[in-house]
Amino acid sequence: MSKTATTEGTGRRAGFDRADMVATAIALVEKEGPAALTMRRLAAELDVATPTVYWHVGSRDELVTEIIRHQSERLATRPIVGTTPADRVMSAARHVWDSALDNRAITSLAHQTGTTALLEHPLEEALVYELEAAGLTGAAAADALRAILATIGGFLILALRDESAIPEDRRGPALWAASDAPVAPATIHALAAPPDLPHLFESTVRTVVDHHVSNRADPAKEPQCPTSR
Amino acid sequence: MSKTATTEGTGRRAGFDRADMVATAIALVEKEGPAALTMRRLAAELDVATPTVYWHVGSRDELVTEIIRHQSERLATRPIVGTTPADRVMSAARHVWDSALDNRAITSLAHQTGTTALLEHPLEEALVYELEAAGLTGAAAADALRAILATIGGFLILALRDESAIPEDRRGPALWAASDAPVAPATIHALAAPPDLPHLFESTVRTVVDHHVSNRADPAKEPQCPTSR
DNA sequence: CGTCTGACTAGAACACTGTCATAGTGTGGC
DNA sequence: GCCACACTATGACAGTGTTCTAGTCAGACG
Numbered sequence: 001m002s003k004t005a006t007t008e009g010t011g012r013r014a015g016f017d018r019a020d021m022v023a024t025a026i027a028l029v030e031k032e033g034p035a036a037l038t039m040r041r042l043a044a045e046l047d048v049a050t051p052t053v054y055w056h057v058g059s060r061d062e063l064v065t066e067i068i069r070h071q072s073e074r075l076a077t078r079p080i081v082g083t084t085p086a087d088r089v090m091s092a093a094r095h096v097w098d099s100a101l102d103n104r105a106i107t108s109l110a111h112q113t114g115t116t117a118l119l120e121h122p123l124e125e126a127l128v129y130e131l132e133a134a135g136l137t138g139a140a141a142a143d144a145l146r147a148i149l150a151t152i153g154g155f156l157i158l159a160l161r162d163e164s165a166i167p168e169d170r171r172g173p174a175l176w177a178a179s180d181a182p183v184a185p186a187t188i189h190a191l192a193a194p195p196d197l198p199h200l201f202e203s204t205v206r207t208v209v210d211h212h213v214s215n216r217a218d219p220a221k222e223p224q225c226p227t228s229r
Numbered sequence: 230m231s232k233t234a235t236t237e238g239t240g241r242r243a244g245f246d247r248a249d250m251v252a253t254a255i256a257l258v259e260k261e262g263p264a265a266l267t268m269r270r271l272a273a274e275l276d277v278a279t280p281t282v283y284w285h286v287g288s289r290d291e292l293v294t295e296i297i298r299h300q301s302e303r304l305a306t307r308p309i310v311g312t313t314p315a316d317r318v319m320s321a322a323r324h325v326w327d328s329a330l331d332n333r334a335i336t337s338l339a340h341q342t343g344t345t346a347l348l349e350h351p352l353e354e355a356l357v358y359e360l361e362a363a364g365l366t367g368a369a370a371a372d373a374l375r376a377i378l379a380t381i382g383g384f385l386i387l388a389l390r391d392e393s394a395i396p397e398d399r400r401g402p403a404l405w406a407a408s409d410a411p412v413a414p415a416t417i418h419a420l421a422a423p424p425d426l427p428h429l430f431e432s433t434v435r436t437v438v439d440h441h442v443s444n445r446a447d448p449a450k451e452p453q454c455p456t457s458r
Numbered sequence: 459c460g461t462c463t464g465a466c467t468a469g470a471a472c473a474c475t476g477t478c479a480t481a482g483t484g485t486g487g488c
Numbered sequence: 489g490c491c492a493c494a495c496t497a498t499g500a501c502a503g504t505g506t507t508c509t510a511g512t513c514a515g516a517c518g
Contacts, residue, residue, distance in 0.1 A: 015495080039476060049497045051478075056495090060476065065399065114390060117401040125410040128420070132413060142419035147433040154383025158375075161343060170294065172346040181354040184361060190371035191357070204376040207440040208433060244466090268505060278468045280507075285466090289505065 016046060021057045022066045026106065029067070034109040037064075061113070068115045071106050072122060075099045080126060085134030086213050089148075092127040093205050096120055096152050101159060108160055116153070124149065134213040144212035151208050155201045245275060250286045251295045255335070258296070263338040266293075290342070297344045300335050301351060304328045309355065314363030315442050318377075321356040322434050325349055325381050330388060337389050345382070353378065363442040373441035380437050384430045 024045055029037050039060055043050045057063045078095045082088040100107040100120075110119040117124075124145065131141045168174055176191035253274055258266050268289055272279045286292045307324045311317040329336040329349075339348040346353075353374065360370045397403055405420035 038474090040474090050476090051498090052496055054477070114395045115399055117404055118399050121404050121408070125408065125412070128412055128416060129410065132416060137413045138415035139419045141413075141416045142422075142424070143429060145420070146424050147429055150383035150387055150429070151380050151433065151437075152383065153386055154379035154381065157382055157386060158379055166343045170344055170347050175346055175350050179350070179354065181358065183354070183357055184366045184370075186367035187357060187361060187365075187370045190368045191374070193371075195371070195375050200372060200376055200379070204380065204437055204440075207437055208380075211433075211436040267503085269503090279505090280469090281467055283506070 016048070016052075016056065018056050018066070020046070021053060021063065022070050025063060025067055026071065029105045029109055030103070033105050034112060037109065039063075064109060064113050065115060065118070067106065068110050068113075068119045071103065072119050075103070075123065078123075078126075080130060085130070086209055089127065089130045089134055089209050089213055090206055092123070092130045093148050093152060093209065094202075095126065096123045096149070097156070097201060097205075099123060100156050104160055107156070111157075111160070120149075131213065136213065140212075144209075147208055147212065148205065151205050152201075155197060155204070158195075159197050159201075245277070245281070245285065247285045247295070249275070250282060250292065251299055254292060254296055255300065258334045258338055259332070262334050263341060266338065293338060293342050294344060294347070296335065297339050297342075297348045300332065301348050304332070304352065307352075307355075309359060314359070315438055317359045318356065318363055318438050318442055319435055321352070321359045322377050322381060322438065323431075324355065325352045325378070326385070326430060326434075328352060329385050333389055336385070340386075340389070349378075360442065365442065369441075373438075376437055376441065377434065380434050381430075384426060384433070387424075388426050388430075 021042070025037060025042055028042060028045055039053055040050050042063075043053045046053070053063075057066070078099070080088050080091045080095070082091045107116075107119065110116045127148065128141055128145050131144050136144055163171060169178075173192045173194060176188055179188065250271070254266060254271055257271060257274055268282055269279050271292075272282045275282070282292075286295070307328070309317050309320045309324070311320045336345075336348065339345045356377065357370055357374050360373050365373055392400060398407075402421045402423060405417055408417065
């Protein structure tokens with residue numbers, strides 16, 4: 001650690017700056033999980049006393065916000081593929097899912113602190129861009145975006161949950177194995193096994209996407225699945 | 230407060246049991262939110278010292294589990310309405326949503342401690358029962374249940390989030406208002422307004438339900454929304 | 459009646475957490 | 489040489505979950 005002081009301009013003392021705090025915090029979270037992000041722990045990682053971190057960064061909340069903001073810029077660009085509008089929307093949706101799984105720790109941190117919207121905003125911009133390219137604007141685009149994001153979020157809380165932190169008898173499969181509900185044995189058996197989340201994500205989000213954007217490439221289209229109202 | 234001890238007047242032996250701890254804890258959480266559930270706070274509520282709570286209840290984790298288990302039994306029975314299988318599945322899904330909104334505090338507590346599956350299990354049983362009545366068994370029923378639950382969960386994290394705890398500039402609407410993405414003004418405007426979650430929940434979950442269970446009440450009805458694959 | 463056992467309770471403490479007030483240090487500019 | 493400012497350390501406060509120790513009580517047994 002201990003980057004040598006730059007002493008450029010007003011860089012007086014053997015100097016860390018705000019960016020160093022954020023970078024070290026990100027590394028710490030990625031290496032040991034969100035729970036390891038403690039002000040004292042971060043200070044120790046930088047070989048510095050606790051108030052130094054506060055001097056640079058203000059508070060834990062500000063630090064987390066900065067981490068998320070910084071990470072948000074990192075995951076900006078992933079190429080969107082597909083020829084039909086629905087395929088391209090689906091591709092953008094998959095980016096949200098993939099980048100959350102690629103950065104589990106930081107995504108969990110954002111979730112705990114209620115900054116998910118901040119973290120995923122660039123990916124959401126790409127998503128809403130594709131939605132507009134698919135012909136949706138205004139409230140229709142907003143509704144589609146939110147429905148898709150909510151669905152992704154639902155799968156993410158399942159995928160990001162640390163199952164090992166939950167006692168075995170409190171987990172879903174065990175509950176179904178012990179359940180005496182009037183349910184077919186084959187169903188119980190299927191419920192007692194861990195789910196295939198990626199596959200389920202794909203088909204469910206696809207369904208929601210298709211519900212909002214008609215998936216034909218040329219404009220000679222009629223509504224094939226009327227919305228309920 | 231302070232249920233009079235079995236032997237009154239002495240003041241040494243308070244005469245509480247495990248059930249009293251759980252009941253008081255539930256009342257506390259419902260009145261002041263999950264964050265108020267502190268071992269010391271609960272002890273104070275019972276007019277007792279902290280270790281007494283531990284003697285009865287083991288640990289905070291055990292206490293929470295007991296709370297969830299107790300609450301789980303409470304919300305067991307809500308009548309399922311509807312004539313078509315899809316309507317009945319939808320009704321069961323709405324019960325999960327409604328009961329979570331009716332008990333925001335405890336649902337949040339369950340979410341934070343990873344015991345959501347435990348809390349909602351009876352409602353999930355009703356849901357899977359209706360799925361089987363709609364003709365799904367085994368892996369098909371399990372997939373449908375999980376897809377529906379994930380979707381509900383996604384909307385719940387939006388509906389249960391305490392927006393007031395998040396600084397205004399970190400919230401979704403503000404981000405869109407300040408965004409310079411290549412997006413139509415009408416869309417930006419729609420995104421800057423708070424969403425109508427109940428309506429969005431209804432239409433999205435309905436879509437997922439329809440994707441899994443064919444919604445024909447009698448066989449003389451053609452599929453009106455073919456699934457994409 | 460006395461004594462003993464087991465159910466229960468209180469006080470104080472440990473190791474943490476985020477946060478801050480105080481009291482310094484070193485370094486560049488004058 | 490000296491000053492002001494940027495930065496850092498020490499130590500503390502209030503809060504958390506948890507546990508050790510030392511009891512006090514109610515009732516069973518002799």
